[in-house]
Amino acid sequence: MNNRELIDLLNREHQLDAAQWTQLFATYTEEDLEYAMALARGITVQRFGRKIYFRGIVEFSNICKNDCYYCGIRCSNRKVSRYRLTEEDILKCCAEGYENGFRTFVLQGGEDGWFTDERMCSIIRVIKARYPDCAVTLSLGERSRASYQAMYDAGADRYLLRHETADAEHYAKLHPAVQTLESRMQCLNDLKEIGYQTGCGIMVGSPGQTPETLAKDMVFMQAFKPHMVGIGPFLPHQDTPFKDESAGSVQTTLFALALCRIMLPQVLLPSTTALGTAEDSGRKAGVLAGCNVIMPNLSPMEVREKYMLYDNKAGTNISAAQGIAILRRQMEEIGYEVVVGRGDFGKENRK
Numbered sequence: 621m622n623n624r625e626l627i628d629l630l631n632r633e634h635q636l637d638a639a640q641w642t643q644l645f646a647t648y649t650e651e652d653l654e655y656a657m658a659l660a661r662g663i664t665v666q667r668f669g670r671k672i673y674f675r676g677i678v679e680f681s682n683i684c685k686n687d688c689y690y691c692g693i694r695c696s697n698r699k700v701s702r703y704r705l706t707e708e709d710i711l712k713c714c715a716e717g718y719e720n721g722f723r724t725f726v727l728q729g730g731e732d733g734w735f736t737d738e739r740m741c742s743i744i745r746v747i748k749a750r751y752p753d754c755a756v757t758l759s760l761g762e763r764s765r766a767s768y769q770a771m772y773d774a775g776a777d778r779y780l781l782r783h784e785t786a787d788a789e790h791y792a793k794l795h796p797a798v799q800t801l802e803s804r805m806q807c808l809n810d811l812k813e814i815g816y817q818t819g820c821g822i823m824v825g826s827p828g829q830t831p832e833t834l835a836k837d838m839v840f841m842q843a844f845k846p847h848m849v850g851i852g853p854f855l856p857h858q859d860t861p862f863k864d865e866s867a868g869s870v871q872t873t874l875f876a877l878a879l880c881r882i883m884l885p886q887v888l889l890p891s892t893t894a895l896g897t898a899e900d901s902g903r904k905a906g907v908l909a910g911c912n913v914i915m916p917n918l919s920p921m922e923v924r925e926k927y928m929l930y931d932n933k934a935g936t937n938i939s940a941a942q943g944i945a946i947l948r949r950q951m952e953e954i955g956y957e958v959v960v961g962r963g964d965f966g967k968e969n970r971k
């Protein structure tokens with residue numbers, strides 16, 4: 621089968637086998653990319669209309685016990701000035717977000733032991749009490765099942781935990797030996813079983829990635845059926861072991877996003893900050909490849925520069941309000957509208 625036929629097959633069956641996925645990633649052409657993007661865009665518009673959901677990210681701690689080789693805030697990077705936001709700071713970010721129409725707050729941080737279950741649950745409860753019409757998404761890395769359960773019971777709705785790669789050998793090239801793919805997958809299964817709307821995801825072009833490992837990612841996702849998928853290009857950070865590695869391809873990122881939309885038509889798919897960093901029009905291109913979510917930064921200006929997962933992160937030098945205005949305009953330029961709403965999985969307004 622040629623690539624066009626494989627994309628059509630994916631559109632009918634919503635799955636391919638590993639060899640078919642490998643063929644697509646190893647041999648796709650510009651025409652295949654355009655074909656997949658047009659198909660993905662059509663599916664998104666049919667399901668969600670020309671609507672984009674905004675999620676406001678609050679980067680509340682850049683302290684992390686882990687040492688992922690690709691990450692700028694890994695624990696061995698001594699050049700990072702570390703910070704933690706207080707509950708009051710976090711609530712100020714939410715207030716600003718709410719005024720600007722956000723109905724989802726994403727609390728994102730490193731694996732920072734200071735944020736115990738008790739502290740997290742307290743923050744979640746306050747946000748949910750103050751903004752009962754809003755969803756709380758967590759992105760705090762790996763924790764115990766009991767911890768995930770406690771935060772869910774406190775009111776958290778969604779959890780983002782990128783699996784990074786579904787290939788154990790590749791996982792070991794990206795992380796120290798204490799971090800394992802098995803543990804990551806256990807966390808993802810726990811989150812889904814507890815009832816979170818669960819997101820996984822990958823970086824495209826991470827060191828050691830091949831068409832075969834990308835195929836494993838797609839096979840994993842078609843079985844796991846995540847509610848959200850985060851896919852952005854790998855971008856190197858100057859103070860990591862991967863500082864000399866090349867950035868991931870924007871084209872392959874767009875291809876993976878489009879294929880993901882065709883495979884999981886209902887999925888909530890963000891056009892990521894990394895895509896907007898790799899290319900000025902990256903976020904618009906992501907929407908044209910089937911994305912329907914954008915996640916602007918609501919973190920206070922004074923901490924933005926300290927949350928650099930990769931170099932030159934987009935939007936670091938502008939205020940939350942300015943960043944939101946720019947993104948709204950970008951969406952309007954391509955005929956999309958930012959909507960005020962939680963945008964839960966499976967509750968899209970069909971046209």
Ligand code: SF4
Nearest residue numbers: 684686688691694730
């Ligand atoms: S990627 Fe996440 S878990 Fe890994 S070092 Fe960075 S903040 Fe910590």
